[in-house]
């Protein structure tokens with residue numbers, strides 16, 4: 001049985017707009033070999049990434065995005081989680097901070113996670129719909145799920161990912177959208193640069 005804390009964590013499914021239903025496939029991994037899988041909130045034995053609330057994963061990505069904003073950077077954050085809900089890596093867009101246009105939120109989180117033999121059943125949480133580059137990373141390494149904060153300010157390639165069998169959840173989170181909206185208003189040239197829309 002889930003712990004009381006687990007129920008609290010799981011109860012915030014909210015009004016997520018989902019491209020594919022978030023189906024709790026309960027205890028699939030936890031039941032393997034009769035062993036308990038560690039969860040985000042403790043060793044309840046029931047917590048797997050299939051049942052961890054996507055909003056909890058997004059919170060980590062949003063923390064990264066806020067940190068990026070505070071640094072004067074592009075406020076896109078991401079975090080990669082294992083099948084049992086363990087945080088593997090987190091990061092944020094570092095175009096401004098490092099002068100590196102190849103460090104997007106997703107690639108930063110991916111690199112922070114280090115080397116893994118497989119990305120099956122991992123989840124990438126990101127504050128913004130992933131661009132072509134990050135969508136390519138997700139497909140290349142076989143990341144199974146993407147949790148997206150919002151796709152209002154930038155419509156990335158999440159529908160393409162869904163069409164390729166990636167489980168895509170768009171939370172349409174207001175805080176993510178507000179952060180990006182403020183940034184785009186304040187630094188339109190920088191945003192245009194990041195999405196490759198600056199001519200000549």
Ligand SMILES: [Zn+2]
Nearest residue numbers: 104131133134
């Ligand atoms: Zn990207």
